[in-house]
Amino acid sequence: MRRAKKLLRIIFGRTTFVITSLFLQVALLGIILMRLTQYSAYLYGFSVFVGAVTLIRILSKEGSMSMKTAWVVPILLLPIFGTLLYLFFKLQPGTHKVNRRLQELTRKTDRFLRQDRDVLYAYGRSEGTGGNIAVYMNRFGRFPIYDETEVTYYPLGDDFFPALLSELERAEKFIFMEYFIVDQGEMLDSVLEILRRKAKAGVEVRFMYDGMNWLTHLPYHFPKKLRREGIRCKMFAPIRPVLSSMQNNRDHRKICVIDGETAFTGGVNLADEYINRKKRFGHWKDSAVRVRGKAAQSFTMMFLQMWNITETEEDDYRRFIRTENVLAGEISGVDFQAGKDHTGDDGAGGECAPEPPEEKSPGTADDPEFPGFVMPYADSPLDNVQVGEQVYLDIINGAKNYVHIMTPYLILDDPVLVALKYAARRGVSTVIMMPHIPDKIYAYLLARSFYRELISAGVRIYEYEPGFIHSKTFVADDEKAVVGTINLDFRSLYLHFEDAVYLSRCPAVRDVERDFSETLEKCIPITLDDCENFPLWKRVAGSALRLFAPLM
Structure with missing residues (x-):
C-alpha cells in the first residue's frame, strides 16, 4: 500500500508534471517542423541554408570548442530541429534581460568594490608577477583582493554546521543566505529556528534559494510561509512548465553573510546529507570556508546583486557596509571599469599592474x-x-x-x-x-x-x-x-x-x-x-x- 501511494505521488507529482510538459513541448515543436518540411521543399531548403549559416556562426564565435561541438552535432544530425533549438536558446529575451539587469546592478555596486591600490601592489610583490590574476579579476569581474581578513577552513560539513549556527546567533544587523539545495531536516530546521528569532529581534533576514528546490525538496509556497514569519524569502528562477533557456542557468552558489563582517561559502548546502546526518552515497566529504574582515564585503555585494535582479525598489547599499570600511564617495583605489584604471592605462595594453604606492x-x-x-x-x-x-x-x-x-x-x-x-x-x-x-x-x-x-x-x-x-x-x-x-x-x-x-x-x-x-x-x-x-x-x-x- 505504501509503495502504491509513493508511486502515485511520483506519477502525479509536480516534478513529473513539469518534465512531461517540457517533453511534450519539444515533441510538438519537432512534429510541426517535420510536417512543414514534408509539404514544402522550399522551406526545407531554406532551413538547411539557415542551419549552414548557424554552423558557421557557432564555429566562428569566441568560446569553448567543446561547447560549440555540443551544438554542432545535433545541427548536423537534425538540421532543422537542431538549428531552431539553438536559435531558441540563444535568442531568449528573458536571458538577455537578466544579464542586462545584472550588469546594471554590478555597475551600481562598483563603488563599494574598488581595489585598494596598496593591497594590489603588496600582492603583486608577494607573487613576483605583478599580481596578474588579481588585475584580471578586477578588470573583468570587479572582484578586489583584500588583506586584513581572517580565514577559517572547515574540512567537513560536520565542522561547518556548528560554526554557521554560532555565527548566526551573533548577528545584530542582517543575515543574507543564498543556497542551491535547501531540504527539510535537522540542518534546515536548526537554521530557520535562529532566523525566526533574529527576525523577531529586528535583524534583517533575507533567504534565497534556487528554484529547482520546489520540484523535489520544498513546497512551492515555502517563501510565503517564511515571509509571514518576518524573513524575506524568494526563489531564484523557479522551474516552470514552459521552455526557456533561463531554466538551464541555476543558482549554484552557497553564500551566508552576517553583518557584512563574516561570510561563509564552500560546497555545503542546507541539507542533512551535507553534514552526514543522512546517509547518501556513503560518507559525504565536503568543505567550507569562513572569511571575517574586509573580504566579507564582496560577498555582501554578490548577494545583493542577485537578490535585486527581480526587485523593483533597490537597496541603499551603504546600509550594508561595515562602518570601518570606506563609504560611498570616499572610496579610493584602482578602478578597472571598462578596462581602464584611474590612472588612464588602457586595460588591453601591457601596463596592468598599478603603480607603487x-x-x-x-x-x-x-x-x-x-x-x-x-x-x-x-x-x-x-x-x-x-x-x-x-x-x-x-x-x-x-x-x-x-x-x-x-x-x-x-x-x-x-x-x-x-x-x-x-x-x-x-x-x-x-x-x-x-x-x-x-x-x-x-x-x-x-x-x-x-x-x-x-x-x-x-x-x-x-x-x-x-x-x-x-x-x-x-x-x-x-x-x-x-x-x-x-x-x-x-x-x-x-x-x-x-x-x-x-x-x-x-x-x-x-x-x-x-x-x-x-x-x-x-x-x-x-x-x-x-x-x-x-x-x-x-x-x-x-x-x-x-x-x-x-x-x-
Whole structure:
C-alpha cells in the first residue's frame, strides 16, 4: 500500500508534471517542423541554408570548442530541429534581460568594490608577477583582493554546521543566505529556528534559494510561509512548465553573510546529507570556508546583486557596509571599469599592474603576522567571461611543486585538460581526488573517460573509498588555494551562477593541503590497469557521453 501511494505521488507529482510538459513541448515543436518540411521543399531548403549559416556562426564565435561541438552535432544530425533549438536558446529575451539587469546592478555596486591600490601592489610583490590574476579579476569581474581578513577552513560539513549556527546567533544587523539545495531536516530546521528569532529581534533576514528546490525538496509556497514569519524569502528562477533557456542557468552558489563582517561559502548546502546526518552515497566529504574582515564585503555585494535582479525598489547599499570600511564617495583605489584604471592605462595594453604606492602599506607578505590575501569572486553564465575557469587555470599553470584538486565531477574542456597534462609533464605533482561512490552514474562514466588520458600524462587520480566527495578545492605549493562551489564540469564553468574564494599565502592554505593529505589516506589510487579492466560497456558509454558533455 505504501509503495502504491509513493508511486502515485511520483506519477502525479509536480516534478513529473513539469518534465512531461517540457517533453511534450519539444515533441510538438519537432512534429510541426517535420510536417512543414514534408509539404514544402522550399522551406526545407531554406532551413538547411539557415542551419549552414548557424554552423558557421557557432564555429566562428569566441568560446569553448567543446561547447560549440555540443551544438554542432545535433545541427548536423537534425538540421532543422537542431538549428531552431539553438536559435531558441540563444535568442531568449528573458536571458538577455537578466544579464542586462545584472550588469546594471554590478555597475551600481562598483563603488563599494574598488581595489585598494596598496593591497594590489603588496600582492603583486608577494607573487613576483605583478599580481596578474588579481588585475584580471578586477578588470573583468570587479572582484578586489583584500588583506586584513581572517580565514577559517572547515574540512567537513560536520565542522561547518556548528560554526554557521554560532555565527548566526551573533548577528545584530542582517543575515543574507543564498543556497542551491535547501531540504527539510535537522540542518534546515536548526537554521530557520535562529532566523525566526533574529527576525523577531529586528535583524534583517533575507533567504534565497534556487528554484529547482520546489520540484523535489520544498513546497512551492515555502517563501510565503517564511515571509509571514518576518524573513524575506524568494526563489531564484523557479522551474516552470514552459521552455526557456533561463531554466538551464541555476543558482549554484552557497553564500551566508552576517553583518557584512563574516561570510561563509564552500560546497555545503542546507541539507542533512551535507553534514552526514543522512546517509547518501556513503560518507559525504565536503568543505567550507569562513572569511571575517574586509573580504566579507564582496560577498555582501554578490548577494545583493542577485537578490535585486527581480526587485523593483533597490537597496541603499551603504546600509550594508561595515562602518570601518570606506563609504560611498570616499572610496579610493584602482578602478578597472571598462578596462581602464584611474590612472588612464588602457586595460588591453601591457601596463596592468598599478603603480607603487607612495608609502609602504602597513602589512607585507614577508611579515609572519600578515594574514595573507583573500579574493572572493562570483561567476555568471550570462556574461561570456569564465572567471571561475581562469582562476583554476592560473593555479594549475602557475604551480611549481604540486597542485592538488578535490572535485565531485571531472568533465573537462580542452584548456583545463591541456593544462593538467602539461603540469604533470613538467614535473608538477598533479593529483585529482574523485568520489568512489558517485551520485550520478552518467557523470561518473564521463569522468572515467578522461582517466586514461590524464594518467598516461602523469596525473595521479584517487577515489575516496568511504563515499562521495562534494568538496571543490584547489591548492598549490602551500601558497594558493580556492574553496567554493565551482566543479570541474561544464555546468559549473559555463552554465551556472557560482562563487568561490581565492586564498594567497593565508595560513588556511596549509589547512586545505593538510585536509587533502589526510583524505588521501582514505583513497584508492586508479591505475592504467584499472582503466583497462573497467567494463567495456561503461568505457563505450563514457566516450559516447563526451559528445554531450557540455550539456550535462
